[in-house]
Amino acid sequence: MYPLKLRATNQWLLSSSSAGFHEKPAISRNKTWLSNNFPFAKNFARKSHSSLSISNALTSLDFVENQQTEKISSRSAANACALTPLGFLERAAIVYGDCPSIVYNDTSYTWSETHTRCLRLASSIVSLGIQRGEVVSVVAPNVPAMCELHFAIPMSGAILNTINLRLDARTISLLLQHSESKLVFVDHQSRSLVLEAISMLPLNCKRPTLILIPDDHDHENEHDHILYEKLVEEGEPGFDWVRPESEWEPITLNYTSGTTSSPKGVVHSHRGAFLLALDSLFDWSVPKQPVYLWSLPMFHANGWGYAWALAAVGATNVCLRRIDAPSIYEAIHRYEVTHMCGAPVVLNMLTNYSDSKKLESPVHIMTAGAPPPAPVLDRAESLGFIVSHGYGLTETGGLVVSCAWKRQWNELSAAERARLKARQGVSIVGFSEVDVIEPESGKSVKRDGSTMGEIVLRGGTIMVGYLKDREGTSKCMRNGWFYTGDIGVMHPDGYLEVKDRSKDVIITGGENLSSVEVESVLYSHPAVNEVAVVARPDKFWGETPCAFVSLKEQMKETPTEKEIREFCKTRLPLYMVPRLVVFKKELPKTSTGKIQKFLLREMAKALI
Numbered sequence: 053m054y055p056l057k058l059r060a061t062n063q064w065l066l067s068s069s070s071a072g073f074h075e076k077p078a079i080s081r082n083k084t085w086l087s088n089n090f091p092f093a094k095n096f097a098r099k100s101h102s103s104l105s106i107s108n109a110l111t112s113l114d115f116v117e118n119q120q121t122e123k124i125s126s127r128s129a130a131n132a133c134a135l136t137p138l139g140f141l142e143r144a145a146i147v148y149g150d151c152p153s154i155v156y157n158d159t160s161y162t163w164s165e166t167h168t169r170c171l172r173l174a175s176s177i178v179s180l181g182i183q184r185g186e187v188v189s190v191v192a193p194n195v196p197a198m199c200e201l202h203f204a205i206p207m208s209g210a211i212l213n214t215i216n217l218r219l220d221a222r223t224i225s226l227l228l229q230h231s232e233s234k235l236v237f238v239d240h241q242s243r244s245l246v247l248e249a250i251s252m253l254p255l256n257c258k259r260p261t262l263i264l265i266p267d268d269h270d271h272e273n274e275h276d277h278i279l280y281e282k283l284v285e286e287g288e289p290g291f292d293w294v295r296p297e298s299e300w301e302p303i304t305l306n307y308t309s310g311t312t313s314s315p316k317g318v319v320h321s322h323r324g325a326f327l328l329a330l331d332s333l334f335d336w337s338v339p340k341q342p343v344y345l346w347s348l349p350m351f352h353a354n355g356w357g358y359a360w361a362l363a364a365v366g367a368t369n370v371c372l373r374r375i376d377a378p379s380i381y382e383a384i385h386r387y388e389v390t391h392m393c394g395a396p397v398v399l400n401m402l403t404n405y406s407d408s409k410k411l412e413s414p415v416h417i418m419t420a421g422a423p424p425p426a427p428v429l430d431r432a433e434s435l436g437f438i439v440s441h442g443y444g445l446t447e448t449g450g451l452v453v454s455c456a457w458k459r460q461w462n463e464l465s466a467a468e469r470a471r472l473k474a475r476q477g478v479s480i481v482g483f484s485e486v487d488v489i490e491p492e493s494g495k496s497v498k499r500d501g502s503t504m505g506e507i508v509l510r511g512g513t514i515m516v517g518y519l520k521d522r523e524g525t526s527k528c529m530r531n532g533w534f535y536t537g538d539i540g541v542m543h544p545d546g547y548l549e550v551k552d553r554s555k556d557v558i559i560t561g562g563e564n565l566s567s568v569e570v571e572s573v574l575y576s577h578p579a580v581n582e583v584a585v586v587a588r589p590d591k592f593w594g595e596t597p598c599a600f601v602s603l604k605e606q607m608k609e610t611p612t613e614k615e616i617r618e619f620c621k622t623r624l625p626l627y628m629v630p631r632l633v634v635f636k637k638e639l640p641k642t643s644t645g646k647i648q649k650f651l652l653r654e655m656a657k658a659l660i
């Protein structure tokens with residue numbers, strides 16, 4: 053376990069030998085931090101002088117390296133400035149200064165206003181006593197403050213921690229305690245939830261200060277708290293924001309969705325966030341000044357990195373408090389939305405919405421977060437959505453694999469196009485590598501589209517590590533790879549396809565069965581709304597597939613279990629056909645919209 057010291061940015065991942073930490077001279081701390089985290093810094097840690105600061109360190113390191121290699125210096129203060137996505141905002145204020153940055157109900161700002169508001173906020177956060185490297189949390193939906201805080205918090209030198217507002221008070225309390233959060237920005241609708249979470253903190257834990265983000269019309273309870281707009285008003289517009297001294301400094305702490313286990317605290321650096329933001333724009337071919345609808349919660353991995361990336365292209369951020377089909381369609385129409393992101397569950401919701409009609413202009417939608425069934429992709433495209441498909445984890449900062457589309461595929465039938473698009477694809481250009489490996493040997497599996505193995509990744513956007521969890525970090529980051537815990541196949545054309553999470557694979561009669569494949573077939577049934585296939589213990593086969601199905605409400609005739617099984621029998625080998633089909637009104641989901649298969653597995657077990 054890392055005893056977390058968040059007070060100085062370069063202390064945050066120290067090893068447990070930090071008992072005498074405060075007596076150490078600054079350079080010694082920097083050396084420990086650098087050498088703990090970055091292999092290249094090992095030389096520096098051994099050789100550098102004790103009076104150097106971190107920013108000098110890189111220059112000094114090269115100086116030492118260059119002396120050894122007698123090469124011309126390649127890295128200097130002029131070219132080794134820390135990469136950070138925060139600079140996008142300064143540029144946006146110049147290039148797109150009078151263009152819309154954020155729109156939400158009756159509120160709208162320009163990029164110049166957003167820049168000034170973020171500087172003011174950042175200076176107020178510093179005035180509240182927040183130090184470089186301390187954690188500041190946000191519990192809010194996709195409202196303008198959420199966009200601003202993505203810049204303002206790290207511009208104050210603090211680490212941004214967005215918390216999923218659909219969590220319960222107990223979990224939020226645990227996250228606040230784990231992150232040692234000093235300040236919490238709270239949307240007025242989550243106020244009582246967060247107060248309850250704070251009341252659950254252990255007595256010896258210092259309570260974070262609460263900043264209320266009120267609604268335009270709701271002034272109740274305002275007097276109890278520091279108000280968001282007050283921080284904006286009182287802050288310095290010309291604040292010299294706190295730049296990272298090293299690009300490896302943490303910018304954000306994101307907790308995973310908790311689909312398979314308790315949420316893990318994933319830390320990303322300024323460097324990782326910068327690389328991901330630019331690469332994501334490039335990979336999706338996002339043009340300058342798109343109109344982007346915030347249908348993906350920003351609290352989910354910083355909206356897959358787009359919370360920062362959109363400033364680089366001067367986008368209009370269309371904020372949305374409620375994420376449901378009528379609100380999304382209304383916003384698309386009203387603001388002439390060009391781009392949006394959403395998990396497959398959102399695509400499914402949009403395509404099953406009874407009032408949905410063909411879009412007036414095409415909308416680019418990026419989907420990820422769970423396997424998108426081919427029939428859902430097909431339906432979305434027929435409505436006028438241009439769907440792109442990406443794959444990533446909280447640990448990768450956003451989407452690092454995507455189904456790069458080939459022009460010749462446009463000639464194929466709609467069903468074939470959807471089948472190809474349901475594959476996760478290839479590494480995005482600026483990332484490094486994706487592979488599927490045999491667990492025992494670590495060798496790449498055959499590129500035959502059927503041999504399953506674990507998906508591994510490497511690239512500049514992989515997290516720095518899990519907070520206070522050295523063991524968990526080294527478990528998934530080893531042998532030069534990040535181990536995803538996802539099972540996939542590699543197709544002969546080099547495209548990856550996710551088959552399951554390792555915990556969700558069903559082993560029946562010794563055969564590995566992909567629940568995702570069975571689900572995809574069930575999604576093509578006209579009466580099926582949502583489906584999840586899980587393992588059910590079986591004395592003879594070990595496990596058999598059990599399908600949990602929710603049906604579309606508007607169906608006049610509902611299918612029977614036998615009919616659903618017959619439907620599968622004509623499309624799947626017998627061993628993949630669910631032995632049992634359970635109809636449910638709704639399937640249990642995590643707060644990021646992922647079906648909680650572990651709960652369904654327990655239900656399936658109880659059905660024996």
Ligand SMILES: Nc1ncnc2c1ncn2[C@@H]1O[C@H](COP(=O)(O)OP(=O)(O)OP(=O)(O)O)[C@@H](O)[C@H]1O
Nearest residue numbers: 308309310311312313421422423442443444445446
């Ligand atoms: N395009 C995709 N297709 C299939 N699965 C995907 C896709 N994109 C993401 N995923 C799944 O989502 C996972 C990443 O989700 P996230 O980081 O939000 O947390 P989580 O894994 O759901 O939560 P926890 O790790 O706490 O269980 C991936 O490991 C993968 O299983």
